[in-house]
Structures are given as structure tokens and as C-alpha cells.
Amino acid sequence: MASSSSLSAAPPARPHTAPTGIGEQLPQELYLEVRINQGSSTQLARFIATGQQLSASAATLQKLGLRLPEGVEPDQQSVDLAQLPDIEISYDARNQRLALQLPLAGLNRPPTQLRPATPPSVLAASDSSPGLLLNYDLHAQQQRGYRSASSFSELRLFGVGAGIWSTTQNTSLDADRGHWQHRNIRLDSRWQLDLPGPMLTLGIGDTLTGALEWSRAVRIAGVHLSRDFSLQPYRVTTPLASFSGDALLPSTVDLYINGIRQASRNVQPGRFQLDAAPTLNGSGQAQLLVTDINGQQRMLEFALYGTPTLLQTGLSDWSLDLGVLREDYGLRSFVYGDRPMASASLRHGVHQHLTIEAHTELSTDLQLAGMGAVALLGERGGVVSASFSSSRAGIMRGHQHALGYQWSAHGFSVSARTQRSSSDFRDAPAFLANALLPRRTDQFFVGLGNVHSGQFSLSYISQHYPGSLPTRLTGLGWSRNLHGNAWLSVQLQHDLDNRRTDSANLYLSLPLGRLTQLSSSVRHGSDGNALALQAGRSVPADAGGWGWRAQASLGTRRSANAELSHLGDAGQWRIGMDYDPDAGTTGYADANGSIVWFGRGIRALRQVDDAFALVSTNGVAQVPVRLENRLIGSTDAQGQLLVAPLRAWQRNLISIDTLRLPMDLLLDTPQQLVVPASGSGASVVFRLQPSRPLRLQVRGADGKWLGVGSTIAVELAGQIVATTVTGHDGEVYLQDPPADAMLRIPLDDSHDCVIPLPIALQGSDPPGITTLQCQP
Template sequence: MPPPRKFFPLLFTNAALLAAGISPSTPAYPLSLSEAGGDATSQAQELHLEVHINQDPAATLARFSLRGQTLSASAQTLRELGLRLPTGIAAEAPDIALEQLSGVRVDYDARNQRLDLQVPVQMLDRPTTYLHAGPERRAAAVTNTSPGLLLNYDLHAQQLQGDRDIDGFLELRLFGLGPGTWSSSQNTRLASGRTGEHATSTRLDSRWQLDLPDRMLSLSLGDQLSGALSWSRSARIAGLHLTRDFSLQPYRVTTPLSSFAGEAVLPSTVDLYINGVRQASQRVAPGRFQLDAMPALNGIGQAQLLVTDINGHSSALEFPLYGAPELLQPGLSDWSLDIGVLRRDYGIRSFAYDHRPLASASLRHGLGEQLTLEAHAEAAQDLQLGGIGAVALLGHRGGMLNASFSGSQAAGRHGSQRSLGYQWNAPGLSVSASTQRRSRHFVDAPDYLRQATLPLRTDRFFVGFGNVHSGQFSLNYISQHYPGNPETRLAGAGWSRSLPGQAWISLQFNHDLGERGMDNAYLYISTPLDRHTQLSSALRHADDGNAVTLEANHSPAMDNEGWGWRAQASTGVQASAHLEINHLDEQGHWSLGLDHVGDIGTLAYLNSTGSLAWFGGGLHRLRRADDGFALVTTSGLPGVPIRLQNQWVGNTDARGELLVAPLHAWQRNLLSIDPLALPADMQIDAVEQQVVPAARSGVRAAFRLQPGKPLSVQILGLDKHWLPAGTQAVIESQGRTVTRTVIGHDGQLYLDNAPADARLRVRQDGRECRLALPAPGSLPATTIALEPLQCQR
């Protein structure tokens, strides 16, 4: 917990006291005889009073004594009321006159036996009230996962000048059978044409993964990427991967929280604003409070704390903040451990692994509010690597600094890597600069198999500035030097701005500072015609010529089904044209198109993306489910519209089922039914529910629907007139009370779900009468009886 700002108590104490007309040196207000309602005798009266301190009621009655005009209490009573005794008063004093307490105002209401005390905030001895801004932090309870099998597919077929290719990415996933999830993916290609026919299939990744959300731990066995830091690199390995996974508790805040502390004299409302946007509003009782706010920005911002008491008086304080997502809270650690062997020729060969074992570990630890330490190590045969780093926040305005140093030993040669970076973000200005230097003999795990050469030097610089009126400007520079190659140095400048009617314009210029000295410039303008349709044009200038591109496209809404299209034409060194139509629904997405490029020819293609799932005892088609999904059931009722986060996602099929994807794993996803779309007589227990799927797994969401049994009749009383409106009626079934209702005008009784053997019992003019109600199915479709019913004794 960060230390609160120490200037808050003084500011809010004085401001609130002055607002209430109180000074810390204000003398006590003695009670007059008439006010106290007592007499001038010396005998004390014992009183048990309702106490309000600074207009905040105490939880229980408190014991006082009244002698003449003096109201007294014991030291224990005052401590129980949350008051701090002034210096010089004994801790066990049995009788303390309230008029002896400096700065205390006393108002005793004898008629209502109520005592109002107005005390300086320094006298309040209460625990600090801790408040929280932002979403709920506790982990969401995971909905029970049901067994299932899922196949994600991405199929692409094309033809160009007699050559045909069919490529497919497939991922098979098994979940809900025992702990963890099994998955395997592969690429498959079928080709035919002038060179003959051939088929290839390459396995990509196969692994088993177990997530433990309560401990924020993830364990996986198989093919995966090793853990890494910002200044190290991941390697493809086959083996064991154990890591701290913050995504298993997405509502937990890992970055340091800004803490704001103060004191309120009266019951007040505390409002926190960051960059003019209210982040929290909570009520506090008199005394100390501390507000822990979730970071709402990346970079510098302005915070304002506004305290408003119940009398409407406000005190405010402004101060700067700097949000840094790269930092961890003090004492919080993020780490990973990998043991396995390196993967060779990924995407080319299915089972190619290095025979030498590899171990890798990464660690980040929050040492303080403004400092996070980092470490990384790798070990294999003929390879040892170790490095340390740090991320530091330079005060509340200074930006963020990061640095690292690594050393390696491979094949008897030593190498080193050094990096240094700085960034500063503000609403109108952003600056970042970084450099990374490596010696020629520095080797890490990806470079261990000589599959990826590291640059000897990399320098980057970026500055962005502007506002809504002038647009956003940017300047950038990058330099890289690879062994045996000339140094590459690029400089660029850009400008972008929104135009009236939600149009957009962007201009970018780049210059090669090296020997080639090449220049290129790019201008892009887009104009929306409606929510999903837009026109755009692009002009490109380069040393090899100029090009002009015109495009019009219409995209279907991702939260709905529909058709889309795209048409594009380019002129320049090589003319080209593109035409595509696509369709999106709850079962997936497909597109059909033509590409024509100069002398190459015309390419026709067809692409389809989606999923097949064996879940809930049936086979379903749905959109591609890379994360969680849910099987929604509506008790067999077809055609029911289902909403996800209040957005329509599809209707239930003939079996009353719909698979909804994607859902956010480990988070609360709101599924709902629009009751206005249901038949009027349909009964439903709940119109919405929240489901929390595990990662890459499916859950069930059952909405219980059943046709109602409405009944509407008119009833005559014992006097053969309509029962009076408002008459209390009891509905019984099998001798038990089912419900209670009232009679409407003209003796009308309506039940939306009447039992088959319902009986009515009412009291009229002191007499009780009963009536056997007809079964709902025995009435016409209007559910209104043709003849009124007579209530009998």
C-alpha cells in the first residue's frame, strides 16, 4: 500500500472546519438549564443518549451524566464513541465534563434524548476508511466447464494460371475431460498444376495446459514459447513451462496504485478526477480516509480530489500523476521457468528438435512504488547467459527509465548486451528513446542454433506532439547494424488529423540516411459514407515510381450478421485491381475475391474461417473460438435472440441451442435474452446471467423457458355483484396457498400461471366465499371465460 500524501490531512481538516464555522481553538459551549432540561441541584442524572458526532450517528447509545448544567462522560465512553482524549486527561477518568474538551460544541436535545457533538477532526480516533476506485479486484468464480471437442479452421483456396492451392490451418482442442486442456495445431497444403500434384502437412504445436487461477499459475507441457523480458528474446521449445499468469485474474491490478489520503470533519462525498474524468465517487464518515485508485493512464496526467460535505461545502486539491504499466506493485513478482529442448525448422518440419537440454528463467519483482527489478538466465550445453535490469519511475513528472545488462558465454567466447531507454508521455507530447548494444560474441537461446542473427546495435527515437485542432505530428529515427552488413539508418516524419464528418487524413515521409539515400512518401485520406461503408484514396511516391490507389469497402458489423464487400484499383509502375465479397454470421466468416496484378494475371481465391464443436451432445458450427465460448440453451425453444454484452450474436436453432463465441476467459461475460422477443405467455426464470469460462474452454448457459398457463375470469360475489376492486384473494392448490392477489375492476381476476386445480378464497362483508377455478386449458384461446363465475359460501 503506497504511503498517502501527507499534506491532505491539514488541507481538508482546516477547510472542513472553516466550512462548518469551527476553529480548532473554539471554546466549548456549556449547556444552559433550559437546554438541558435539568435542575440546579447537585445530584447527577444518568442518561443513555443517542449520539451524533459531526452529524454522523453513533452505532449504539452512550452513557452520560447530567449534573446541573454540566454534561459529563467517562473516558471509556468517549473512546467507545471514537474520540481521542486531550493531553492532561487521565486515560481512566470516570467523569469528564464535555465543557472541558477544547473545540467541542455540545447540543443536547432533552426531549428526544439526543446529543450532537461537533468536534475537531484531530479528536476523531477512528480507523482509516479505505476506499477503492475502479472495477472489482477479486477473481471471478469460473463457471463449470463441460467436456467438449473443438476444431478451429482457417481454409484458403486459390487459383492462378492453372495452379491450384488449398491451404488450411487446423487446431484441435479437447477440454473438460480431467484437469487442463489438450490442443494440437497443423498446417496442410494441397497443390496441383503445371508442376504436378503434391500434398504436405506440418504439425505446429501440441501441448497440455493446466491453469490454476486462485494461485495465478499456469503449467504447460509440449511445444510453446519460453518466457522473456523486454530486453531478452523468447525461444521455441518443447518441454515444461511454469509461469505466473496475471491473466488468470484479469480484475487484479498489478501496477502500483495511486493513493490519496485525507480527513473529513462531516460525512462527505469523495470524488476523484483524472484528466477531468471522474474515476470514483464514494461516501466517507468523519475521520481519516484513504482512496486507492486504479491507474487510468499511461504517462503523465492531472488528478483532482474533491471532498464535499453534507452541507455542500467543498475542498479540492490538484497534483500530477504518472502511470507506468511496466511497473509492479511492491512485493509482487512475475516469473517464468522453462525446461526443454529447442525447436528446429518450425513450420517446415513436424518433429525437429535439438538434442541438447535448455533451461530458462525470467523474473520481475516490484521493489518499491517507483522501482521494479528484472532478471533473466539461460543455460544449455556450451551456453550460459545471465542478465539484470530495472524499470524506474523518475518522480511524478520525470518519466520512466529502463536499463539492462546481460552477459553470455558460448563455445568459450564471452559476449555482452547493454540497453538503455527512456520514455515520457503527456496528453500533448510523447518522447521515447532507446539504445541496445551487443558484442559480436553475445549469444542467446534463439541464436544458439544460428537461426536468428542479432544486430550489433539498435537505436530508436520517437517524438509525437499536437492537439485536436492542428493534428498529430511525429518524428522518428531508427538505426540498425548487423554483422557483415552496412548500417541501416532511417528518419521519418508524419502528420495525421481527423476531418469533419469523421474523415481522416494521414501523411508520412521517410528518408534513408544510408548510402542508398532512398525517399518515399505516403498520403492517405478516408471518408466514411455511413457506419460501415467508407471511401479511401492513397498516393505513394518512391524512387521506383508513383502509385495511386482508390478503395471502397463495406464491412459487416462484428456484433451482427451481414454481407460486406471491397473494391480496390491501383495505378503506377504495375496496375492492379481487387474485388471481394464476404459474409459474416454466427457460424463463421467467408470471403470470395479476385486479384489482378499487371502481367502476372488474375488470382481467384476463397477463404473460410470458423469452428466446429462437439459440445452438449451435438455438433455445432460457430465463429472461430480462440478463447472461451458458451452453449446457450432455451429449453428447446427455437428462434430466441441471444445477446452478448447487450449485442445480438444469433438466434437459437431448431433444438433451442446456440454456441456463442468468443467469450473473454476468466472474465464475467453477460449473456441475455430480450423478453420482448418471446411469446406473451412465455415464462422465464431470469433474462440474463453471467458466465466465466476458463481459457480455451466451453461452458453452458441455460435459460429455463416454459409456456405459461394464463387465466382471466370475472367473478360475482355473494350479493351477485362484481367483487369490489382491491378485494384480497387467496389462490390455493391441494390445500396449500399458492399465491395471493387482488381483484380488479368488474370482478376481474388474472393469473399468469394458474395451477390445474386452483381454488379461489376471498372475504366479503365479513363472510368467506370460495370458488373452484377452471383449468387454463379448458378456456378459449383468449383465456377469458364466456360467463362470469359465482363465488359460493
């Protein structure tokens, strides 16, 4: 995404003024601090003063960013400043400064580059110890003599050598009228190494091959190597929006996109270029506001278009895969094909408006190659994509082509895509795994809406698989936010080939608070009419707690459901019952969470999809911990808390809620930024120490409160270990005074008052304010 414009304004013509303070007739060499158009500068330049004339070499003028007059050669040694068109010269002999004022046409500076301030692209991972983590998801149910239990688990080893090891499996136990059946299926086993610097991910084991929008992935066992932008999440990969202009005087440039300020920069006189990170997907409006030092403002408006499907110029995204096909996935543990295959995908930004794509697949008796492109039409014409692939599978030769277009703006969007495959076209999923490939796919979507009338949508989708009739569906939808955050939506679906499958849905939700809501829906379909009513309370995602849900359906198919759930520090569980007139009553229960060995001992925590942190508070229990300023829990009896989920390779703010800490605890730092590696744990230590804060009120020998700002020294064994001052009403605050300490208070130039701290105050809980008095 790129936009540019020129913004300029010339000042009123001013008469040339001869420099003042120059009266000598003999040439005089001067080194002056130069200021151009009131801009700040620390440049020193060499000039020759002869009478009322100032001159400099052409090279000096070019270095200052001034345009040479016509007829002046770049190597000329003396150029009279008065030769510069429409210039004003002001010479301050006392301070050896030279101020020049000239129009924009007289400046010849390279544009000032202004880029958005972003965190470093590569962040060092926080300290991590070796660990072993087990994610689990358990489910059990009973229905009319049939019992079943199943579990999904992931075992992950990290911090031992390079990379992480993981394996997943599915276990099931079924009992039908006393006959038990047991199955244990391994799913994926994988070793993965992330290299944030070059943004590379290397994986060995079970994996999915890389794919583009117009190709399909296949599950293999082998080697996967790819570019991974998620390892540098703060790096901007899409083209930057670029805005250029001119400033006659020192100015402030503010960039607004769709009315929201995105950047503000200070610029010096001359041309500037402001590069801003894209903040929208689709068409938008940008305003560039330039305010000079005199308060005068000028604004230009630009049309721009942003899309994540484009890459910055010169940036590439790619993947390489080599292995054998994984067969009967989810049914058997170790079944692989006997034909090796290779796959490669590439996306490369050749221009701010153009990204090219390529994909290839190779195997025994299979060769496939394809090219594609994604292009932005003009500044805001939308995005068009196209691709063409050709395959050879044995004696069959086929091809596939696709074409798409999308355009979106605030309140309106449209997208269309079509893909065609010949009858002999084969890719790796179709040739090696017998996965059906559609001969034809068409998609169309239009969205329109605003705050007052709601959101409208119209969609069409058509798919045609070989050996079956085509499926063509149209949909019409409307939704709107109502008063009090209520939500109303209507959805209609029509099958162009089978009207008996048409359906209509009406849905209404009514919030009763931050977590509780009521909802109802009415549905008409081929199986009849139904009315559903539901009430529920969501489980607080951060601090945890209780949740519940109750639902009843009336009509052709009657049903009922009730569920109770709880989220704690060790995971989440749910119990519930379903009722159906045909199937009867089904009771179920499930639980999910994690068990981790990390640091010292084994602990339970919530399910960890990616990264987590172990927070330690030096053994202090019940310390409230926040994640991104949201309360996430409190430390246990050992002063520890496992915090999940964290965002890998990003800055996660973990802090202590100091407002809830007792007064007798000291904290070295209230917050830390944690950057965990993918799938790993990070150690976060907050050093809390017991403290003895003392609040005193001190009277002088005359019985009056010590004056505000009086100096008080804390003395131990004749040595001053701390000093403080008094507040109003003689109040003094001391933090952890040592045992047997004395307070020394100067009364005048020759006399001090010494007060021993009462023994009752030392080592005890804060007793409130205690009054002490100097003895005469």
C-alpha cells in the same frame, strides 16, 4: 502511482458550553452514545458526571478518536472533557446521547481507508462438460495452371481431467502443371493447466520461453511455469493512486481524473485516504472534491502519472522454462536440439515508484544473467528503464545494456530507447538457433495533437546487424478526423542511408454508414506512383451477415481486387479475385470456423480462439440470444446456440431478448453471468416453458365492470390455487390457469360469484380479451 495531500478547514472558534442536564453533585456513571462533529456513530462510552462536569478515562477518549490534552498520561483514569481545546459539549439526558464538536486538531483517528469496489479477484469457473474442438482455416487459389490448397487447424480437448490438450498443424497441397505435392507439418502440441487462485500456469510441450523488454524469447519443447495475471483479470496489478485529506464534518468525497468522475465515497470526520484504480497511462490531472453535510465544497488538484510497466509493492511476475530448442519450426514436425536449456524471468515491485527485473539463461557452454529496473520519476516525471546483461558463450564474454524513457500526457507523448550489444554477447536464440542479434538499436518517437489541428508524429529508428550496413529510418505523420467521421492521414518516410527507398502516402476514408465506407490512397515510392480506390462493407461482427470489398490501383503497378464474404453461426467464408498485369488473374476462396463435440452431438460454430458457451433453451427454437447486450444469434431447431468468443476467467453476460419472445413462453431468468475456463466451453441453460396467458374482462351481476382492485380467486376442486385483482374496465390477467378452474368473486359478506373458465380458452393460443359476467 501514488499521490497524497492534506485537505483541512477549521471551523470558527466557538465558546465552551457547559453540558446541560447535569445537575447532580454526586458522581454518576453514565454510558452514552457519542456523536463527534455530527458524524453518525453507534459507539457507547463510559463517562462520570459530577455536577456540570463530564469526565472519562484517557483510554476511553483515545478509543473515541480524540487527542489527549497536554500533560494527560495514557493511563489516567479521569480526564475532564472541558480540558480538550475548543470543545463544545451537548448532553441529551433523555436519549442518553453526547454530541461533541471540536476542531480537526482535536481528532486523533487513523485515516479511513477507502478502496475501489471491484469484483472478486478469483471467480469460480462455470459448469463445463468434456468436449473436443477443431478450429480450421482453409484456403485455396488458382493462378495460370498453378493450384494450391492449405489449411491451419487446431485440435483441442478439454473437460477431461485437469487442464486442456491442444495441437496445431499446417497442411498444404500444391499442383504445378499436373505435379502434386503434399506436406503436413505439426506446429505445437501442448498440455496446459491454469490455477486461478495462485495465478499460476503450467504448460508441458511446445512453448515460448518468458522474456522481458530487453531479452528475447525462444521456442522450446519442455516445461513452462509462470505467474499469469490473466487468471484474475479483475485484479489491479499496477500501483493505485492514493489521495489523502481531512474532513471536519461528515462529507462526500468525489475523485475526478481528467474531468471524469472515477469514485465517490462517504467519509466521517477525521483523516481519510482514497485509493483509486489507475485509469490512465501517462500524465494526468486529478481533482478531489469534498462536500460536507452543509453543502460547502472544497477542491484540491493533484498531478499524477500512471503506467502499466510498474507493479504494486510486493507483487511479483515471473516465469520458469526448462527444455530443449525446437528447430526448423514450420518446416519439419519433430526436430529438436540436443542441448538442454533453462530460462527464468522476474519482475518485482519493491516500491510504488520502482519495479526491478531479472533474467537468466543457461545451457551447455552458455550462461547469461541480467538485471533491470523501471522507475517513475517523482509524481509525473515519466518512466525511465535501464538494464544490463552479461553472457559467457564458450570462450566469448560479452555484455548488453539498454536505457529508455517515456512520458505521455493528453495531447503529447515522447519515448526514447537505446540498446547496445558487444560483438561477443550471445543469448539463447543467437547461440542455439543462430538468430541474429542486433549490435545497436535506437528508437525515438514524439506525438503531438489535439482535436482541432489533428495528430502529429515524428519517429526515428536505427538498427545495425553484424555483417550488414546500418538501417536508419525517419518518419513524419499527420492525421485528423474530418466532418462526418471521415479520416485523413499523411505519412512520410525517409531512409537516411538510401534515399531511393523514400516514400510518401496520403490516405482518406469516408464512412457511408455504420458498416460501409469509401477510401482512397496516393503513394509515392521507389517503385513509382500509385492511386488506389476502395469501397467495402464490413461483416457485422456479432449478428453476422454479408460483406464485400472492391479495390482498383492505377499507376506504375496496376491491380484490381474484388471479394465477397459471409459470417454465419457456423463460421465465415470468402471468395475473391485478384488481377495483376504481370501475374495474371488469381481466384481464391477460404473458410474458417470450428467443429465441436460438446454436450450432445457435433455442431459447427465460428472460430474459437479461447472460450465459448453452449446456450440451451429447453428445445425452443428461434430464441434471440445476446452477448453483452449485443444480438449474437438465435437458437436452432433443437433450441441450442453456440456463442463465441467469450473472455476466459471473466464475467460474460449472456441474456435472452425477452422483447422478442412470444407471449406464450415463460422464462425463469432473462440473463446469466458465465465465467468460462481458458480454451473451454461452458453450459448455459435458460428454462423456457410454454404458457397460456388469458386476458379477461369481468362484469358484475349488475352488468357493470368490476371495480379496480376487486379480489378474484382461481379455484380448482374447491381449493384456491391463485389470487389476482382486477384492473380498469374489469380487466383480469391470468397466467397458466389449470384446466376446469373456476373464478370466485366476492360480491358481499355472504355471497360470491362463481364463473367457470370457458373450455375454449383453456389450452389455446391467447385469443385476446374475452368478456365474462357474474350471473345473479
